[in-house]
Amino acid sequence: MKGRGVLTGVHFMHGDHACAEGAIAAGCRFFAGYPITPSTEIAERLAQRLPEVGGVFIQMEDEIASIVAVIGASAAGARAMTATSGPGFSLMMESIGLAAMMEIPCVIVDVQRGSPSTGLPTLPGQADVMQARWGSHGDYEIAAYAPWSPQEMFDLTILAFNVADRFRIPVMVMADEVVGHMVERVVIPPEDQIPRWERKRPRYPAGDGFRPFAIEDEDLVPPMAHAGEGYRVHFTGLTHDERGYPDMSAETHHRLVSRLVEKVRRNASQMIRYDAYALDDAKIVVISYGCTARSARRAVADARRMGIPAGLLRLISLWPFPADVVRELARQAEVFIVAEMNLGQMICEVERYVSQPVKGVFHAGGAMIPPDPILQAIREVAFHGSRAGGGKTSAG
Amino acid sequence: MAHALVAEKHPLDDLIRRDRMPHIWCPGCGIGIVMRCYAQAILESGIPVERHVVVSGIGCTARVPGYMNLDSYHATHGRPIPFAIGIKLVKPELTVTVFSGDGDLAAIGGNHLIHAARRNVDIKVICINNFNYGMTGGQVGPTTPLGARTTTTPYGNPEHPFNLPYLLAAAGAVFVSRWTTLHVRQIKQDILYSFRKPGFTFIEVLAPCPVGFGRPNDIEDGVEEMRIYRRRSQLVYRVPEEVPWEALEVDLREERPIYVGRFVDREREVFQPIRLTSKG
Numbered sequence: 314m315k316g317r318g319v320l321t322g323v324h325f326m327h328g329d330h331a332c333a334e335g336a337i338a339a340g341c342r343f344f345a346g347y348p349i350t351p352s353t354e355i356a357e358r359l360a361q362r363l364p365e366v367g368g369v370f371i372q373m374e375d376e377i378a379s380i381v382a383v384i385g386a387s388a389a390g391a392r393a394m395t396a397t398s399g400p401g402f403s404l405m406m407e408s409i410g411l412a413a414m415m416e417i418p419c420v421i422v423d424v425q426r427g428s429p430s431t432g433l434p435t436l437p438g439q440a441d442v443m444q445a446r447w448g449s450h451g452d453y454e455i456a457a458y459a460p461w462s463p464q465e466m467f468d469l470t471i472l473a474f475n476v477a478d479r480f481r482i483p484v485m486v487m488a489d490e491v492v493g494h495m496v497e498r499v500v501i502p503p504e505d506q507i508p509r510w511e512r513k514r515p516r517y518p519a520g521d522g523f524r525p526f527a528i529e530d531e532d533l534v535p536p537m538a539h540a541g542e543g544y545r546v547h548f549t550g551l552t553h554d555e556r557g558y559p560d561m562s563a564e565t566h567h568r569l570v571s572r573l574v575e576k577v578r579r580n581a582s583q584m585i586r587y588d589a590y591a592l593d594d595a596k597i598v599v600i601s602y603g604c605t606a607r608s609a610r611r612a613v614a615d616a617r618r619m620g621i622p623a624g625l626l627r628l629i630s631l632w633p634f635p636a637d638v639v640r641e642l643a644r645q646a647e648v649f650i651v652a653e654m655n656l657g658q659m660i661c662e663v664e665r666y667v668s669q670p671v672k673g674v675f676h677a678g679g680a681m682i683p684p685d686p687i688l689q690a691i692r693e694v695a696f697h698g699s700r701a702g703g704g705k706t707s708a709g
Numbered sequence: 710m711a712h713a714l715v716a717e718k719h720p721l722d723d724l725i726r727r728d729r730m731p732h733i734w735c736p737g738c739g740i741g742i743v744m745r746c747y748a749q750a751i752l753e754s755g756i757p758v759e760r761h762v763v764v765s766g767i768g769c770t771a772r773v774p775g776y777m778n779l780d781s782y783h784a785t786h787g788r789p790i791p792f793a794i795g796i797k798l799v800k801p802e803l804t805v806t807v808f809s810g811d812g813d814l815a816a817i818g819g820n821h822l823i824h825a826a827r828r829n830v831d832i833k834v835i836c837i838n839n840f841n842y843g844m845t846g847g848q849v850g851p852t853t854p855l856g857a858r859t860t861t862t863p864y865g866n867p868e869h870p871f872n873l874p875y876l877l878a879a880a881g882a883v884f885v886s887r888w889t890t891l892h893v894r895q896i897k898q899d900i901l902y903s904f905r906k907p908g909f910t911f912i913e914v915l916a917p918c919p920v921g922f923g924r925p926n927d928i929e930d931g932v933e934e935m936r937i938y939r940r941r942s943q944l945v946y947r948v949p950e951e952v953p954w955e956a957l958e959v960d961l962r963e964e965r966p967i968y969v970g971r972f973v974d975r976e977r978e979v980f981q982p983i984r985l986t987s988k989g
């Protein structure tokens with residue numbers, strides 16, 4: 314039986330399943346994972362779907378093995394993914410750094426639950442967003458996307474593969490339990506309309522002289538040779554030179570790590586995604602993402618009905634952070650409000666780029682932040698002016 | 710007087726990254742011997758060099774892939790087996806060898822080791838057992854004998870070691886053998902054999918680490934350890950008929966046999982991912 318790769322059509326679909334279908338549509342043909350709520354349905358769906366399309370599904374002994382198998386599969390040329398939640402995400406951190414250092418593309422889906430530790434296995438959280446950026450040791454940069462709907466579970470999973478391949482970095486889909494378990498309309502386009510950004514590949518046939526980490530282009534991304542193609546490449550997590558050989562000098566180290574970071578910064582405009590709602594004349598700018606942004610949009614709509622000039626910047630890419638967009642908004646805004654299901658993470662990033670007061674609407678997780686506390690925060694700053702800004706509001 | 714014969718080219722030249730020499734290993738270290746056996750086996754395997762891939766974790770042994778002129782991957786500590794599984798499942802036509810140390814494979818990576826053997830995934834493991842963590846300066850490891858001295862067991866090791874062949878046999882490997890760095894022919898022969906044997910194979914090679922294990926345990930140098938191997942190695946054809954599994958535990962400091970040989974050679978169904986299509 315030949316299963317269909319792209320399930321073109323209109324569906325009423327579970328967020329985790331939409332993520333799995335996004336992976337299949339993106340050409341993902343390898344999944345390794347370890348069950349963990351609320352991400353398990355992604356693995357279950359792919360266990361069924363990958364064999365239908367000639368892909369490989371394997372349930373590993375833990376999340377460390379899962380991410381490492383994904384990196385190995387990608388080194389051999391496959392589009393490869395794993396999915397997990399907080400505890401598993403923590404276990405993966407060391408080898409996410411390996412993927413960054415070896416420049417092996419991979420996609421990691423974290424369907425966030427209440428944390429830290431085992432936390433709230435079946436309930437939502439958004440407290441892994443800084444871990445996505447900084448979780449592995451050392452300096453490196455990644456991309457991370459926060460879907461707010463099953464539709465975006467589909468779309469952003471595809472984008473994650475494209476960004477991972479195009480820039481040879483680990484890319485994370487930072488979903489949450491609400492979005493992962495929500496059932497909503499998902500439109501899957503025809504196969505030929507699925508965007509595809511390819512991995513850059515060696516321009517010359519295998520032979521002497523291929524230097525796997527030599528930079529030929531402005532984008533700082535080296536072409537990638539896969540296992541078994543005859544290039545006889547060496548990949549190491551040690552600091553390495555253009556040949557991929559270990560080189561323990563401070564100069565090589567600085568050059569390599571700077572390039573890995575600069576590679577993402579220089580190409581950030583191709584990775585950054587956001588959504589603007591009622592921002593044109595907004596004086597009160599609410600910033601939110603993932604499931605919380607659904608409440609934030611409602612709060613902003615209600616505020617507008619009351620005549621309050623509020624708007625919403627919905628972060629789709631958490632990383633790279635759309636710093637220029639926030640800086641631009643700072644020219645018109647009197648106050649910022651950040652709503653997120655943690656005790657203040659992305660707010661730190663907003664505070665880096667604006668001089669206005671930034672008010673937080675936080676909750677440690679376990680239940681969605683409803684529109685009310687966000688609306689209340691908007692009204693407070695609207696009626697008391699920016700002097701009321703800068704405080705932190707607990708939504709709990 | 711005979712003229713010295715200078716060879717312009719060594720048969721293994723193509724398999725070694727000569728531009729990476731000299732290597733990092735200490736005088737008397739056993740790792741290089743095993744790497745040479747691996748290179749020789751590749752040469753004799755008849756499998757094109759491009760189809761060989763070598764993966765390691767971290768450690769002195771794990772530096773081997775960096776010196777092999779193959780597609781080679783030096784992964785995180787303890788993780789070469791899942792890395793190799795990823796490669797193998799995507800490109801089953803490749804011969805994927807994991808070349809790593811006892812600590813890497815049996816301590817931090819121990820879970821992957823037993824699960825890969827249980828699955829019987831088709832990868833070839835060469836494990837250098839030097840009874841300690843060489844790279845980090847001679848600490849106790851999962852194969853350090855009870856009572857042995859290392860930098861973190863200055864009063865003697867209070868723990869029992871793993872008996873690796875017994876562990877791998879129990880976990881499900883289809884081929885398990887053990888040699889010492891003295892047994893270069895057998896090592897090469899078994900690596901060659903493992904290339905042709907479908908499933909999870911495990912070759913343990915006991916090797917001197919004169920710096921980390923030898924010196925604190927009164928083994929003067931690498932040569933002295935080779936002498937111990939010569940004096941005490943005893944070939945076993947069938948376990949447990951000839952000797953019980955428990956007897957395969959090694960302690961170089963005790964005057965008892967070091968059993969070597971092919972302990973397991975059996976058939977089990979090889980792990981295959983589920984496929985519903987012939988080609989995807």
Ligand SMILES: Cc1ncc(C[n+]2csc(CCOP(=O)(O)OP(=O)(O)O)c2C)c(N)n1
Pocket residue numbers: 767768769770771786809810811812813814837839841842843844845850
């Ligand atoms: C996660 C992690 N922990 C610790 C280390 C430090 N470390 C490097 S090699 C090594 C031990 C290697 O021992 P073994 O695998 O026996 O290799 P050998 O050096 O003896 O060949 C350790 C603990 C590391 N690199 N990564």
Ligand code: SF4
Pocket residue numbers: 733734735736737738739740769770839843844917918919920921
């Ligand atoms: S420390 Fe031991 S294992 Fe490492 S290179 Fe030296 S002798 Fe070999």
Ligand SMILES: [Mg+2]
Pocket residue numbers: 768810811812837838839840841842843850
């Ligand atoms: Mg060792």
